[in-house]
Amino acid sequence: MPGNIWVLAEHWRGKVSEITFEALALGRDVADQLGSKVEAVLLGHGVKDLASQLGAAARVISTDHEALAEVVPEVYAEALAQLARRERPAAVLTPLSNVTLGVGTLLAAKLGASAINFCKNVRVVDGKIEAHAVLYGGKIETKVAAAAEPVVLGIGPGARLADAGRSAEPPAVVDEVTVDLPEAQPIRFKEFIEPEAGEVDVTQQDVLVAVGRGIGSRDNIALAEELAAALGGVVCGSRPVIDQGWLPPSRQIGKSGMQVKPRLYLALGISGAPEHVEGMRGAELIVAVNTDPAAPIFNVAHYGTTADVLEFLPLLTEQAKALRG
Numbered sequence: 001m002p003g004n005i006w007v008l009a010e011h012w013r014g015k016v017s018e019i020t021f022e023a024l025a026l027g028r029d030v031a032d033q034l035g036s037k038v039e040a041v042l043l044g045h046g047v048k049d050l051a052s053q054l055g056a057a058a059r060v061i062s063t064d065h066e067a068l069a070e071v072v073p074e075v076y077a078e079a080l081a082q083l084a085r086r087e088r089p090a091a092v093l094t095p096l097s098n099v100t101l102g103v104g105t106l107l108a109a110k111l112g113a114s115a116i117n118f119c120k121n122v123r124v125v126d127g128k129i130e131a132h133a134v135l136y137g138g139k140i141e142t143k144v145a146a147a148a149e150p151v152v153l154g155i156g157p158g159a160r161l162a163d164a165g166r167s168a169e170p171p172a173v174v175d176e177v178t179v180d181l182p183e184a185q186p187i188r189f190k191e192f193i194e195p196e197a198g199e200v201d202v203t204q205q206d207v208l209v210a211v212g213r214g215i216g217s218r219d220n221i222a223l224a225e226e227l228a229a230a231l232g233g234v235v236c237g238s239r240p241v242i243d244q245g246w247l248p249p250s251r252q253i254g255k256s257g258m259q260v261k262p263r264l265y266l267a268l269g270i271s272g273a274p275e276h277v278e279g280m281r282g283a284e285l286i287v288a289v290n291t292d293p294a295a296p297i298f299n300v301a302h303y304g305t306t307a308d309v310l311e312f313l314p315l316l317t318e319q320a321k322a323l324r325g
C-alpha cells in the first residue's frame, strides 16, 4: 500500500491560506495517481476549528501546541518530522508562501528525505513521484524525480485552482495528535509588524505600473504615480527601488517580494532578472519599456519598446488620460 500524500495546511491570522487549497487539490491528484489518500496536517494553537474547511482531505491530522502558535520554521519542521516518522507518508507538500517558506527543507533535513522546491506541478510516473520544478531562481524549469521516499515538495502558488481544493463538507476524519516540542527554541517568534495603514495589496490589483532602477531617482516615481492614477492602477517596483527606499517593501515584486497576476503589468526600466520575473511572469499582459534592446525583460514581455522611460512615461500618461476622457 503506497503511503499517503500530506499537505501542510498553512493558515494566517485565523484563516486558511489560498495556497493551502491549491496544494490540497494538487495533493489529491497525486494521491489518486498513486492509489493513496490526501491528508492535511494542521499545526497551530487554538486553530483546530480550521479543520472543518479542509474537507478536500480524506483526513486531517490536527496538532495543538503552544509552541506552534506562530510559524517558526524549525519548530514546525520538528512537529511535522515527529508525525511523519510515525505515519510514513509518501510525500509532504509544503506551501511556498512567506508564512511557511523554509519549513519543507528543514523537514527534509530532519527526515533525511529528498526535497524538491518550487514545484509547479507533481505527477506520478511509473509509480514514482516526479515534480515539474523551477530551479536556479527561475533560470531553468525541469522534471525532477525523487530518489527515495518520503519526498518533501515545496509547492509554489498557482499549481492548481484554489476552488478545486475547497469542499463544502468537513473532512471525514479529524485526528487530534500530540507532539513533543522542547520549551527552549533556538529561534523564537518575536513580533509581527503590521503593514502601514492604508498600504495597498499589490497582489489584488488589475493594473501594476512597475518601476526599476532605470527610473533613475526617487523624484521620478511621481511620473509613474501619475500614469498609475490615469490607468486606475498602483505603482510597484523591483528590488533596487525598494532597497533605496523609493517605494515601501510591500510594493516589491519578485522572489523575495510579492507574486502578482495583474491583467496589465507595465515594466519600466526593469532589466528582467530571474528573481524579478519569478514574481510577475503570471501577468496576463506584460509591456516593457527599456533602453537596452537585449534586456531579458523583452523575453517575457508581450509588447515592448526600446525607449527612454523618462521620455515615454509622460507621453503614455497623456494618452491614457485622453482615452479615459
Ligand SMILES: Cc1cc2nc3c(=O)[nH]c(=O)nc-3n(C[C@H](O)[C@H](O)[C@H](O)COP(=O)(O)OP(=O)(O)OC[C@H]3O[C@@H](n4cnc5c(N)ncnc54)[C@H](O)[C@@H]3O)c2cc1C
Pocket: 211, 212, 213, 214, 215, 237, 238, 239, 240, 241, 252, 253, 254, 255, 256, 257, 258, 268, 269, 270, 271, 272, 273, 274, 275, 276, 279, 289, 290, 291, 292, 295, 307, 308, 309, 310
Ligand atoms: C536571492 C535574491 C532575491 C532577489 N529578489 C528579488 C525580488 O524579489 N525582486 C527583484 O526585483 N529583484 C530581486 N533580486 C535582485 C535581482 O537579481 C536584480 O538585481 C533586480 O531585479 C534588478 O532590478 P532592476 O531591473 O530594477 O535593475 P537593473 O538590473 O539595474 O536594470 C535596470 C534596467 O533599466 C534599464 N534602463 C536604464 N535607464 C533607463 C531609461 N532611462 N529608460 C528605460 N530603461 C532604462 C537598463 O537597461 C536596465 O535593463 C533578488 C536577488 C537575489 C540574489
